[in-house]
């Protein structure tokens with residue numbers, strides 16, 4: 468028999484509370500989450516959670532109390548801070564929600580919910596990311612079907628034959644309707660990355676994707692796909708893979724190819740992804756790439772700090788950040 472099953476049982480409650488307290492107020496003024504007033508004072512502690520500081524708003528028509536967790540993603544959770552800190556750390560180590568459930572000791576549905584809230588909080592850092600300078604681009608097609616989308620659970624609600632995963636695919640480019648949407652990666656030579664899941668790879672889509680991801684007037688290096696060649700607004704050079712040309716002086720897209728070689732094993736961990744969730748997974752991978760100078764716990768700290776902002780937490784619970792990453796048009800009509 469193991470002596471201890473969960474590593475977070477070694478975390479001390481006081482230290483976790485002090486850490487969360489620091490993250491909560493580090494870059495934010497102490498203010499009332501109900502009326503935004505700065506006129507607040509200490510108001511003792513709780514009997515059942517002695518380390519959790521309580522405050523009271525001094526404003527005449529508010530007078531409400533709050534603590535470090537009020538309005539944040541962690542507010543109202545029955546699980547301890549240690550659970551949350553460890554779960555966020557494991558999320559940054561690219562664990563699936565089932566793996567996190569096992570390592571943290573919570574129910575699978577709890578960890579699934581946490582994972583999506585935390586991914587949303589992470590994406591708050593990526594909302595206005597736009598690249599400039601020299602930017603490489605490449606595209607990939609990823610199988611993404613209707614996993615977990617059956618109404619009321621169970622199987623046989625797909626309205627189609629199973630895909631036959633092991634069969635050879637039909638030739639040609641992928642498409643959202645064929646359960647094989649495109650993923651376009653833009654990677655600047657300065658190191659920042661934007662990755663988008665799109666319906667298809669037509670000229671119109673790629674132009675729209677480029678306008679979102681790359682500043683007008685930047686230099687683009689791509690392969691010879693016609694959708695890139697039709698792009699307007701950019702200085703463009705390409706290498707011709709069909710002629711076995713992979714680099715011509717400075718012109719190559721090896722960074723983008725390398726990024727995909729990291730993205731593919733990252734997505735494999737989740738064992739099949741629904742096309743509704745693909746933008747969220749890809750967006751979170753973008754966050755991990757853009758903060759790759761940090762180790763996993765430093766990334767987790769960034770996510771926790773965002774999760775402790777009531778304004779971000781409210782939108783994260785609604786899934787708003789992932790929805791902004793959704794570049795499949797018409798998705799809402801499909802979902803409802």
Ligand SMILES: [Zn+2]
Nearest residue numbers: 499502524529
């Ligand atoms: Zn108040």
